[in-house]
Amino acid sequence: LFLGESVTFTCNMTAGYDSNWSYVFHRNGQHIVSKSDVSKFLQLDLTTDLSGRYQCSAYHKDSPGFIKQSNNITLSVAVSNQANVALQHDWSQIYSGEAISMSCEIKGGGNSKWEYEWRTTTSKPPSRERTVHIRASVFSSGDFWCRGRADPFSSTEWSQTCHLRVSDKPRPTVRADKRLIPVGGNVTLTCSVDNPTEWKYYWFRHTGNISEVQTVDEGKSENVISISQGGVYYCQGGRGSPVFFTEESHRITIEKRVSNMASVSLRPDWPVIYSGETITVRCEISGGRNNEWVYEWSKPISDTLPTNEYRIVDASESSSGNYRCLGRNKQDLYSSTEWSDITTVTVSAAPTPVLTVSPSWLSPGASVTLSCEVEHPSAGWRFYWYKAVPDFREHSVQIRWSYSLINDSFNNNRNSAASLTVSPEGQKQTAGFTCRAGRGNPKYFTDYSEPKFVWSAVSHPAASLSVSPDREQHFTSESVTLNCGGNSTEWRVMTPSRIYAWSSLYSYSEKVNGFTTEMIAYRPSTAVYWCESESEGCSNAVNITIHDGDLILVSPVHPVNEGDPVTLGCELRTGNFTSTVGFYKNDKLIQNTVRGELSIPAASASDEGFYRCEHSGKASPQSWVAVKASSSSLPESLIIGLVVGFLLTVLLVIV
Numbered sequence: 174l175f176l177g178e179s180v181t182f183t184c185n186m187t188a189g190y191d192s193n194w195s196y197v198f199h200r201n202g203q204h205i206v207s208k209s210d211v212s213k214f215l216q217l218d219l220t221t222d223l224s225g226r227y228q229c230s231a232y233h234k235d236s237p238g239f240i241k242q243s244n245n246i247t248l249s250v251a252v253s254n255q256a257n258v259a260l261q262h263d264w265s266q267i268y269s270g271e272a273i274s275m276s277c278e279i280k281g282g283g284n285s286k287w288e289y290e291w292r293t294t295t296s297k298p299p300s301r302e303r304t305v306h307i308r309a310s311v312f313s314s315g316d317f318w319c320r321g322r323a324d325p326f327s328s329t330e331w332s333q334t335c336h337l338r339v340s341d342k343p344r345p346t347v348r349a350d351k352r353l354i355p356v357g358g359n360v361t362l363t364c365s366v367d368n369p370t371e372w373k374y375y376w377f378r379h380t381g382n383i384s385e386v387q388t389v390d391e392g393k394s395e396n397v398i399s400i401s402q403g404g405v406y407y408c409q410g411g412r413g414s415p416v417f418f419t420e421e422s423h424r425i426t427i428e429k430r431v432s433n434m435a436s437v438s439l440r441p442d443w444p445v446i447y448s449g450e451t452i453t454v455r456c457e458i459s460g461g462r463n464n465e466w467v468y469e470w471s472k473p474i475s476d477t478l479p480t481n482e483y484r485i486v487d488a489s490e491s492s493s494g495n496y497r498c499l500g501r502n503k504q505d506l507y508s509s510t511e512w513s514d515i516t517t518v519t520v521s522a523a524p525t526p527v528l529t530v531s532p533s534w535l536s537p538g539a540s541v542t543l544s545c546e547v548e549h550p551s552a553g554w555r556f557y558w559y560k561a562v563p564d565f566r567e568h569s570v571q572i573r574w575s576y577s578l579i580n581d582s583f584n585n586n587r588n589s590a591a592s593l594t595v596s597p598e599g600q601k602q603t604a605g606f607t608c609r610a611g612r613g614n615p616k617y618f619t620d621y622s623e624p625k626f627v628w629s630a631v632s633h634p635a636a637s638l639s640v641s642p643d644r645e646q647h648f649t650s651e652s653v654t655l656n657c658g659g660n661s662t663e664w665r666v667m668t669p670s671r672i673y674a675w676s677s678l679y680s681y682s683e684k685v686n687g688f689t690t691e692m693i694a695y696r697p698s699t700a701v702y703w704c705e706s707e708s709e710g711c712s713n714a715v716n717i718t719i720h721d722g723d724l725i726l727v728s729p730v731h732p733v734n735e736g737d738p739v740t741l742g743c744e745l746r747t748g749n750f751t752s753t754v755g756f757y758k759n760d761k762l763i764q765n766t767v768r769g770e771l772s773i774p775a776a777s778a779s780d781e782g783f784y785r786c787e788h789s790g791k792a793s794p795q796s797w798v799a800v801k802a803s804s805s806s807l808p809e810s811l812i813i814g815l816v817v818g819f820l821l822t823v824l825l826v827i828v
């Protein structure tokens with residue numbers, strides 16, 4: 174038997190004898206004194222010194238000399254050979270920081286008092302306990318052996334080698350079947366660590382706006398969970414008692430889609446805006462309340478805002494772009510709507526309106542229409558109309574203008590339209606106009622258009638432009654004098670080509686002498702001229718044609734009064750006419766003459782038109798001959814004639 178086991182010897186008499194016997198046991202012939210001396214049983218807990226030859230004797234109680242001897246039994250008490258190092262858990266890998274126990278197990282060691290000896294390759298030999306507790310670390314890696322010692326002279330063999338390998342704390346990995354929880358759906362997360370069945374799994378989540386981490390699942394042996402909430406997730410494995418945790422896994426962010434829809438709208442609703450304008454971009458979310466969300470914008474804003482409005486103030490090129498937004502739940506920032514559809518905002522350079530005037534000349538009974546045009550006319554523009562007056566004080570290349578608002582175009586909707594009608598009754602004189610457009614709140618204005626003129630042949634009370642020689646057509650290199658006729662040096666001769674290049678009249682040489690301008694033109698042109706003063710306004714306007722050919726028409730510069738005689742002439746640059754001169758009105762030959770003159774005894778409205786003359790295959794330019802209705806409906810001579818006739822009749826009656 175092995176050391177530490179117990180054994181019972183029984184002393185039996187052969188059948189046939191009565192029961193009046195007492196028993197004594199012997200080892201190696203020595204009497205064993207036992208408590209139950211007379212009992213037929215001897216029980217022993219085995220120690221090595223109990224090996225030997227056992228025998229029992231039976232004495233008859235009535236005749237003590239009567240003894241019977243038993244057979245011999247040899248008992249040898251053996252010490253076990255087999256010590257073994259056992260780990261508390263059959264884990265395939267031990268990790269740094271884990272608490273483990275190692276026991277020295279002796280087969281058949283029973284309850285006897287063993288003393289344990291340990292041997293190790295590590296630097297720290299365990300204490301002489303049967304079970305040793307170790308806090309695993311890299312230093313615990315090594316080989317271990319143990320043996321048991323029963324007394325100074327007997328011990329087991331050394332156990333087989335127990336290899337203890339400690340590695341660094343593991344870090345699980347998390348995988349998700351998808352990163353986005355669809356509306357009404359869920360996502361499966363898997364936590365992976367080596368030897369998965371040895372662990373329990375712990376799940377954690379945080380939501381970003383609350384720093385606190387929530388425990389989602391604790392100590393499940395399944396390493397998979399299904400989630401329906403967005404957030405940042407991570408897991409840990411745990412085992413043993415007290416629980417040893419792995420490192421935390423890396424974080425995985427799971428977004429959640431809500432069914433609400435985001436959309437971007439503009440206020441005001443202008444897809445094209447201009448540099449400097451102010452516009453509000455709004456993110457609208459269907460369903461739910463406004464204060465439930467934080468709003469995220471993609472480029473060009475790239476920002477998260479607590480309110481749904483983004484104001485583009487003083488827009489510039491960089492404000493152009495495709496605006497998109499989404500809403501995130503304030504309570505759970507990982508729950509969001511889809512990105513809205515794109516709303517494109519284009520920021521353009523401020524437009525300059527273009528003003529057109531039709532017709533350009535005022536004539537009785539016909540009104541003039543001015544139109545102000547801006548790109549994207551539908552986009553909320555209102556138009557403002559101004560009279561443009563040149564500012565001659567600054568002698569810059571370009572004329573500066575001062576603008577005076579035409580009454581009420583600010584307050585009156587009718588006058589803020591894109592066109593303005595000028596009636597000849599309301600506007601008698603030549604005048605410059607300009608327009609600009611405005612919209613929004615605060616009001617944003619475009620630049621002023623280039624000024625445009627409505628010309629009138631009617632003279633200004635203070636100034637009247639006269640031309641010398643007094644005809645509409647002139648030869649190049651001939652001197653033409655334009656006289657403003659007023660009594661102030663403030664008057665300037667104006668012509669459209671001068672408006673934007675005041676000082677350089679490269680095609681002219683001119684002498685400005687007070688209010689008289691003498692010019693010699695070297696290039697052919699047809700232009701309108703008038704005089705203008707900052708304070709007095711404009712004189713009448715005249716057409717002047719400069720011709721580089723040999724033949725010109727001699728026609729009046731000013732409109733002729735109805736009923737007055739008019740003579741049109743034809744003039745050669747040099748020499749005399751050698752054949753007939755033809756006069757044409759509106760491209761139709763009306764007269765052939767040798768004298769080179771066409772006489773109209775009394776001008777009427779029907780004489781108005783374009784005239785030219787032709788001589789030996791050469792033609793003059795054509796000029797407009799205007800006929801002006803006289804101020805009263807009856808011709809003056811007729812009134813005088815009637816009055817004189819009446820007086821003569823009275824006189825005759827008296828006589």
Ligand SMILES: *[C@@H]1O[C@H](CO)[C@@H](O)[C@H](O)[C@H]1NC(C)=O
Pocket residue numbers: 534630714715716730731732797798799
């Ligand atoms: C000047 O010429 C234009 C056409 O070219 C004509 O309509 C206008 O009446 C002319 N003005 C005068 C004062 O003749």
